[in-house]
Amino acid sequence: MMTPNLKSKKILIVEDYPVMRKAIEQMLYTLNAQQIVTTDTGLGAISEMKKAKFDIVLCDYNLGTGKNGQQVLEEAKYHKLLPFNAVFIMITAEQNQGMVLGAMDNKPDEYLTKPFNAQQLFSRLQRNFVRKLYLVSVEREIDKGNFALATHNCEKLLRQNDPNMRLPLLKLRGELALNTGDLKTAQSVYQEVLQQRDLPWARLGLGIIAFHQNDYELAIATFQDLIGLYPMMLEAYDWLAKAHEAADDPQEALETVNLALDLSPSAILRQKKLAALADKTENLELAEKAYKTAVKLGKNSVHKSPSDYSGLARIYVKTNAPHEALQTLEELHQQFANEPEAELRAAIIETEVFQKLGDDTLALQAFDKARQLNEQFGKNTPEDLRLELVKTCFMQGDHSTSEKIIADLVRNNIDDPHFIDDINKICTGFNHNAFSENLIQRTRQEVVTINNRGVSLFKQGKVKEALEVFENAFSKMPNNKTIILNMAKIIVYDIKANGSSVEKMLNAKVVIKKAIQLGVAYNKIAPLQQELASLANDHADRRPALAPE
Amino acid sequence: MQETDPQTINFPGILASSVHDMKNSLSTLMTLIARLEKMYPDAKPPEFRQLQFEANRMNNSLVQLLILYKIESSRFSLSIDAHPAQDIIHDIMTQQSALLSLSPVRLLNECPADLMCYCDNALISSAIGTIVNNAHRYCREKILLSAAQKDDHVVFCVEDDGAGYPDQFVSAEAGASIPFEPGTGSTGLGLYFAATLAQMHTNGAQRGFTKIDNNSRFGGARFSLYLP
Numbered sequence: 001m002m003t004p005n006l007k008s009k010k011i012l013i014v015e016d017y018p019v020m021r022k023a024i025e026q027m028l029y030t031l032n033a034q035q036i037v038t039t040d041t042g043l044g045a046i047s048e049m050k051k052a053k054f055d056i057v058l059c060d061y062n063l064g065t066g067k068n069g070q071q072v073l074e075e076a077k078y079h080k081l082l083p084f085n086a087v088f089i090m091i092t093a094e095q096n097q098g099m100v101l102g103a104m105d106n107k108p109d110e111y112l113t114k115p116f117n118a119q120q121l122f123s124r125l126q127r128n129f130v131r132k133l134y135l136v137s138v139e140r141e142i143d144k145g146n147f148a149l150a151t152h153n154c155e156k157l158l159r160q161n162d163p164n165m166r167l168p169l170l171k172l173r174g175e176l177a178l179n180t181g182d183l184k185t186a187q188s189v190y191q192e193v194l195q196q197r198d199l200p201w202a203r204l205g206l207g208i209i210a211f212h213q214n215d216y217e218l219a220i221a222t223f224q225d226l227i228g229l230y231p232m233m234l235e236a237y238d239w240l241a242k243a244h245e246a247a248d249d250p251q252e253a254l255e256t257v258n259l260a261l262d263l264s265p266s267a268i269l270r271q272k273k274l275a276a277l278a279d280k281t282e283n284l285e286l287a288e289k290a291y292k293t294a295v296k297l298g299k300n301s302v303h304k305s306p307s308d309y310s311g312l313a314r315i316y317v318k319t320n321a322p323h324e325a326l327q328t329l330e331e332l333h334q335q336f337a338n339e340p341e342a343e344l345r346a347a348i349i350e351t352e353v354f355q356k357l358g359d360d361t362l363a364l365q366a367f368d369k370a371r372q373l374n375e376q377f378g379k380n381t382p383e384d385l386r387l388e389l390v391k392t393c394f395m396q397g398d399h400s401t402s403e404k405i406i407a408d409l410v411r412n413n414i415d416d417p418h419f420i421d422d423i424n425k426i427c428t429g430f431n432h433n434a435f436s437e438n439l440i441q442r443t444r445q446e447v448v449t450i451n452n453r454g455v456s457l458f459k460q461g462k463v464k465e466a467l468e469v470f471e472n473a474f475s476k477m478p479n480n481k482t483i484i485l486n487m488a489k490i491i492v493y494d495i496k497a498n499g500s501s502v503e504k505m506l507n508a509k510v511v512i513k514k515a516i517q518l519g520v521a522y523n524k525i526a527p528l529q530q531e532l533a534s535l536a537n538d539h540a541d542r543r544p545a546l547a548p549e
Numbered sequence: 550m551q552e553t554d555p556q557t558i559n560f561p562g563i564l565a566s567s568v569h570d571m572k573n574s575l576s577t578l579m580t581l582i583a584r585l586e587k588m589y590p591d592a593k594p595p596e597f598r599q600l601q602f603e604a605n606r607m608n609n610s611l612v613q614l615l616i617l618y619k620i621e622s623s624r625f626s627l628s629i630d631a632h633p634a635q636d637i638i639h640d641i642m643t644q645q646s647a648l649l650s651l652s653p654v655r656l657l658n659e660c661p662a663d664l665m666c667y668c669d670n671a672l673i674s675s676a677i678g679t680i681v682n683n684a685h686r687y688c689r690e691k692i693l694l695s696a697a698q699k700d701d702h703v704v705f706c707v708e709d710d711g712a713g714y715p716d717q718f719v720s721a722e723a724g725a726s727i728p729f730e731p732g733t734g735s736t737g738l739g740l741y742f743a744a745t746l747a748q749m750h751t752n753g754a755q756r757g758f759t760k761i762d763n764n765s766r767f768g769g770a771r772f773s774l775y776l777p
Contacts, residue, residue, distance in 0.1 A: 023580035168631075
């Protein structure tokens with residue numbers, strides 16, 4: 001065993017129980033640690049992590065009132081407070097607690113069960129550091145969002161044939177393939193693993209592939225099998241719910257989320273999902289309960305959001321409880337003072353509540369506020385909120401504002417059939433479908449025309465002109481996914497055909513990043529990223545030959 | 550505040566929070582023992598060894614009771630992945646390190662570096678750790694903890710140089726209820742837990758199992774846990 005030496009490591013201990021905190025500190029001193037910071041609350045942990053980058057975080061799950069360990073980890077990851085090679089160890093009271101606590105993307109590196117001694121602690125730290133060092137070339141690139149290079153490095157490690165690392169590497173390789181939409185590779189990785197051994201993560205992977213191939217029947221069967229074998233595997237529940245929802249069965253999705261919540265009631269994202277599904281299926285009683293829980297859990301969570309409050313208020317409007325609705329909105333104001341999205345959400349519902357209460361003056365006042373907020377911040381608010389406002393404007397007889405927002409939404413979402421469908425439904429509800437259908441058709445035509453013109457210019461070899469066409473369209477429809485994707489394609493093909501330059505590479509990266517931000521499907525973006533990475537690599541690989549060191 | 554209605558008492562909740570509480574107490578206790586220990590020069594009083602041993606025992610029993618309760622109420626599943634057998638052995642060794650430093654007993658280990666096994670590593674090391682802890686009481690001077698590939702199974706063995714298991718233990722079927730003997734300090738919980746856990750590990754039609762006999766290389770008791 002190596003001599004314990006944590007001298008160079010910056011360590012944060014998060015533990016509310018003074019004796020335990022002292023004990024862990026003592027253990028670390030016996031391991032030669034010198035840079036130890038301690039805190040007794042989750043809030044304290046976050047503020048320490050904002051002040052300094054830690055190499056090791058030892059965090060108790062159970063921190064009394066306030067944030068728990070899981071919420072600390074979620075917030076740290078969300079705000080990127082942890083360096084990618086830091087080790088986060090969650091200290092729990094029970095063995096086997098990990099599966100229940102772990103949210104999909106927010107797993108600690110290790111769970112350590114109380115009580116433990118210094119040797120155990122050091123051994124876990126050591127093992128994690130060795131693993132992280134081994135995987136550094138992959139995890140560093142994942143952290144940077146460069147999946148193509150991460151994949152390249154992962155395959156390099158796989159070729160070294162270390163029997164102890166083969167499965168962890170294959171697991172990582174599968175995840176990378178899934179993340180980049182390379183379903184074929186993902187499938188062969190998981191099948192290779194399953195031939196050797198029936199491992200739950202490989203089965204889950206196959207289910208996720210089926211999901212992405214829109215084979216919901218197979219996906220559902222796969223996730224159900226897994227849950228049968230591993231009833232505490234919450235990731236399988238999350239995916240099963242997603243698959244039911246995609247298969248247009250919100251009721252089944254709701255029941256799945258409910259089962260998962262029964263096993264792990266404090267998962268806020270699942271509570272939100274339950275609320276949304278209950279709302280959608282008109283299960284108002286359950287929706288009220290779920291929104292309330294989400295609001296409560298949100299108080300200590302980075303996932304706290306105004307839409308939980310407005311969702312709850314809307315349920316109260318539906319159940320004819322205007323006073324509860326107003327009270328909830330009051331809380332919304334308090335919790336999110338001066339946040340435009342929160343205020344807009346509140347104003348929209350206030351309009352409706354006052355209308356219901358028969359107070360036209362206050363209703364108009366709230367509606368004016370909503371319109372004013374929309375004027376100022378509308379374009380930066382979530383689209384579900386903009387749709388809400390469309391409805392309110394229709395109800396208030398302000399068709400021109402409705403039409404303006406719809407025009408904007410249609411232009412930006414013309415390639416999203418579900419969203420376009422939602423717009424049509426709302427317009428139909430207000431006998432305005434002639435307007436929306438006409439608009440949708442015109443916009444589709446416009447995109448097709450632009451696209452054809454750009455593609456035809458490109459085919460004639462007029463790359464610069466083709467790019468101009470798309471750039472022009474992009475300035476008019478900055479959120480349109482088809483246009484940004486075509487722009488990215490042309491830039492990458494141009495580099496491939498006509499050679500690379502620093503400027504072209506940079507431009508390609510900017511456009512691809514924007515496309516990812518807009519939510520262009522990863523399987524459409526990934527091939528371009530891979531192409532770009534191999535172009536960059538060719539460039540890099542050639543260099544040593546020209547100038548050997 | 551709600552009134553406490555005995556009919557709606559949430560037993561799993563009480564159990565879980567009590568275990569959490571007891572574990573905090575145990576952690577405190579172990580810290581205090583360690584602090585006291587430092588006040589003594591070497592050749593520490595033998596009571597320390599006893600304290601450490603009993604604290605381990607209490608902790609193991611708490612863990613096992615809680616897991617068995619969860620299995621019983623279907624709120625449990627294994628978390629299976631591939632692990633180097635060496636890591637599991639190492640986890641058990643470090644878990645025992647405080648006790649070993651106070652004890653004349655030597656804990657030896659033997660494991661091929663590239664041996665992989667498929668299991669819930671936290672629970673398997675907890676189950677085997679309990680057996681090792683018990684072996685401290687019955688061995689004379691050494692315990693061997695080993696892992697090896699045997700046909701389709703990876704076998705973890707705990708062998709000691711003591712007097713061996715009593716006859717009625719050895720004749721009991723693997724996994725069958727081990728005789729409970731009040732007053733002897735043996736409830737059979739550790740063996741029952743290990744057998745239950747081993748059986749939950751499957752690979753196709755194969756299941757894990759445990760075996761006890763007196764075929765230790767040192768002439769004492771041998772416990773074997775087979776993982777498929």
